[in-house]
């Protein structure tokens with residue numbers, strides 16, 4: 223198995239490279255894979271969440287045998303994000319994972335930045351209006367306004383455990 227990823231602002235790429243190193247698997251961007259990974263190969267696909275959809279997954283499924291898939295988004299992990307992701311990104315017989323990546327407003331175009339800002343608006347407003355914010359709330363507000371990264375090696379644990387069972 224090899225890892226194939228798509229990444230717009232670099233968070234998914236970071237996770238893919240970390241995972242590849244830890245599990246000793248080759249890592250390719252979707253574009254690279256087109257020339258280097260033969261069709262129907264078994265892959266683990268990782269891509270950024272865009273409006274609930276894992277970017278690149280459709281392309282990956284068309285060319286490869288996707289045995290596992292992972293969405294990387296800015297939302298905190300939890301049942302809600304898993305439910306929407308599972309509904310929107312069905313890959314037959316493949317488990318689906320979620321990793322919290324980050325938010326890099328300066329690296330995305332203004333249309334996309336506006337789309338995200340519209341979605342996070344009520345949350346930012348509620349946090350800003352609070353007279354006293356807990357350190358966590360302040361951190362959340364800074365993240366939504368200025369961006370930041372939640373990429374951490376430990377987050378890969380469920381994927382690594384699943385991969386170990388395959389071997």
Ligand SMILES: Cc1cc2nc3c(=O)[nH]c(=O)nc-3n(C[C@H](O)[C@H](O)[C@H](O)COP(=O)(O)O)c2cc1C
Nearest residue numbers: 229230231232233234270273274295296297323324
């Ligand atoms: C247009 C747009 C839509 C997004 N939609 C979602 C979403 O539905 N859920 C989520 O958790 N994150 C969403 N994000 C945030 C990205 O998924 C997040 O920044 C991710 O870490 C980007 O990964 P990358 O750096 O590999 O491109 C969205 C970002 C953009 C620009």
